Amino acid sequence: MSITVGRFAPTPSGKMHLGNVLCSLLAWLSARSQGGKIILRVEDLDTERSNWEFQRQIEDDLLWLGLTWDEGGVDADNHRYCQSRRTDIYLRYFAQLEEMGLIYPCFCSRAELHAASAPHRSDGRFLYTGTCRNLTPEEVAQKRKLRPPAARIRVPDREVAFTDLHYGPYTENLAEECGDFVVRRADGVFAYQLAVAIDDALMGVTEVVRGNDLLSSSPRQIWLHELFGFPPPQYGHIPLLTAFDGRRLSKRDGDLDLSRLRTLYSPEEIIGMLGKAAGLLDEYRPISAENLISYFDWKKIPLEDIRLPENFPERLSV
Ligand SMILES: [Zn+2]
Structure with missing residues (x-):
C-alpha cells in the first residue's frame, strides 16, 4: 500500500505569516490523518529574495507549532531539499523538453508582453x-545579440482536467487559457512551475495542499508531470486567510507574522484559532496540532476565503 506524502514548501523571503501557518497546518493534518509523511522543501529559487536565515526561522516556527516533518529542511542532506541547489536536476529535465522540441527562446521584454498580450484573465495572468x-533561426541569432532570451514551452491546444480534493473538478485548456509559459528566465533561473513539478515527482510527493491562488497552476504542473512520465500528485487547494475586511495578508503585515504572535499566544491557542477559522472545530478552544488530527475533514473547510476577526491579533477568535 502506498503511503501519503505531503509537503511544506515555504519560500524563505520573509517571516511566516498566519496564512502560511494555515496552509502548513492543513497540509500537515491531511497527511497525518492518513498516517502519511511530510517533506519540507525550501523554495528559494529566487536567491536575491530568499535567505536561509528566514528559512531557519520558519522551521523553528513550524516545530514550535508542533508541525513536524519527516524529511527535508534547509540543512538536511547537504541542502539537497533547497531548490537553489537543484539546478543540475532541472537542467537535465529541461534538456528533455528541448529534445521534445517544446522549448523556444522568447525575447519579449516585460513592457512588450503587457502591450501585446491578450486581456487579463480573472486571476491576473x-x-x-x-x-x-x-x-526563424536568423531572427533568433539577430535577437540574441541584443538580449538573452527566456525559454518558453509550447503548450498543446487541449484540456487538462483533474479533481481537486477541495474544489472538485477543474479543467483548463492550456493554449486558450494559459498560453506558452516561461520555464526558464532570461537570467537562467528555472521557473517555479518547472521546478515544483520536478521536485514533487522526484521527492515522491503524492498530495499537494496549498492556497487556492495556485489552483490555476495545477493544470500546467500536471501537464509537465505527464511529459516526464511522472504520475501527478493529488491537489487540494485551500481558501486564503484574509484580514477582516477581505484584504489579502502579506509578509508586510508585521502584526500577523508568527514572531509577533509567538509573544502573545501559545501554540495551542494559535492552532485552536485556525482550527475554528477553517471549520474543523465548532468553537474556539486551545488544542495541539496532534489533537486536531482527528477533526480534519475536507468537507468542513469553507470554499470561500476565511476572514480573521476584527482587532486581530488582540482578539483571537470570533
Ligand atoms: Zn516573446
Whole structure:
C-alpha cells in the first residue's frame, strides 16, 4: 500500500505569516490523518529574495507549532531539499523538453508582453500571444545579440482536467487559457512551475495542499508531470486567510507574522484559532496540532476565503 506524502514548501523571503501557518497546518493534518509523511522543501529559487536565515526561522516556527516533518529542511542532506541547489536536476529535465522540441527562446521584454498580450484573465495572468513562437533561426541569432532570451514551452491546444480534493473538478485548456509559459528566465533561473513539478515527482510527493491562488497552476504542473512520465500528485487547494475586511495578508503585515504572535499566544491557542477559522472545530478552544488530527475533514473547510476577526491579533477568535 502506498503511503501519503505531503509537503511544506515555504519560500524563505520573509517571516511566516498566519496564512502560511494555515496552509502548513492543513497540509500537515491531511497527511497525518492518513498516517502519511511530510517533506519540507525550501523554495528559494529566487536567491536575491530568499535567505536561509528566514528559512531557519520558519522551521523553528513550524516545530514550535508542533508541525513536524519527516524529511527535508534547509540543512538536511547537504541542502539537497533547497531548490537553489537543484539546478543540475532541472537542467537535465529541461534538456528533455528541448529534445521534445517544446522549448523556444522568447525575447519579449516585460513592457512588450503587457502591450501585446491578450486581456487579463480573472486571476491576473496574461495570455502570451506567441510573438516569438515561430521566429526563424536568423531572427533568433539577430535577437540574441541584443538580449538573452527566456525559454518558453509550447503548450498543446487541449484540456487538462483533474479533481481537486477541495474544489472538485477543474479543467483548463492550456493554449486558450494559459498560453506558452516561461520555464526558464532570461537570467537562467528555472521557473517555479518547472521546478515544483520536478521536485514533487522526484521527492515522491503524492498530495499537494496549498492556497487556492495556485489552483490555476495545477493544470500546467500536471501537464509537465505527464511529459516526464511522472504520475501527478493529488491537489487540494485551500481558501486564503484574509484580514477582516477581505484584504489579502502579506509578509508586510508585521502584526500577523508568527514572531509577533509567538509573544502573545501559545501554540495551542494559535492552532485552536485556525482550527475554528477553517471549520474543523465548532468553537474556539486551545488544542495541539496532534489533537486536531482527528477533526480534519475536507468537507468542513469553507470554499470561500476565511476572514480573521476584527482587532486581530488582540482578539483571537470570533
Ligand atoms: Zn516573446
